[in-house]
Amino acid sequence: MSIRGNKYPPKPKPRQGRRLYIPGHVDPDVMRETVLAFLAEERRAAEADRAAQAAAGEAYAGIKFDLDLAPGLVPPDPRNAELIRWCRRFDARGLTPRYPGGAHGNLSYRRAPGGAAFVITATQCTFDRDMTEADLVCVEAVDPVAGAVRAVGVRAPSSETLLHAALYAAFPGAHAVVHGHSDLLLAHAGALGLPCTAREVPYGSRELAEAVLAVAGAGPVVIMTGHGFVARGADLDAAGRAVVDLVDRVLGRAKGGRA
């Protein structure tokens, strides 16, 4: 017996995140060509992805800003490893839920005090053991009005790049920003006294960044209504711990059974 006449076309599967591995000793010209070829292939795959998803009627939009990406790796910095560590920690705690080929969340650190540049996780990046510095992107300049981003990397920066940029611009003391999704924190936002955005706004938009800034003065951890959380801190440990501590408080409360 054969099954035929499938009423709906199959939904295209999201592309699995690919990584570029760069060996320790490699001729600079070879590396440059490798990186350029990788980027060209990624771009082709992303276009095919978008076309397939548009054909299936899905509202996939990817990044929502114009990107000027110079191929290269992020500058060496001990905080790159720290950033990756926090990504894995968030993954382990379920704070950046996985989807095929990516994680619902993005983490960054500011390069230098008073500066606009920051290093952020790439879009469609999985926060697992395979994560390397090639999954990080250095954002050098953001024009929020034009919706334009200039960056150095081998991947596109996170779709929430505008949100990170807005927080760094508004809070000079913030040197790390972490965003993730947690039903637990959303459900307990009121009890924890966390500032919440007034309404749900589309991800990756300038409106979302503005909605967060409107309430962010009330505390370092902000709940984005219907979406997730975003926290800022003096460094990655401060921003990451602020979130983990809140989750632990909720869990402790749940275990103790008392408010």
Ligand SMILES: [Zn+2]
């Ligand atoms: Zn999100």
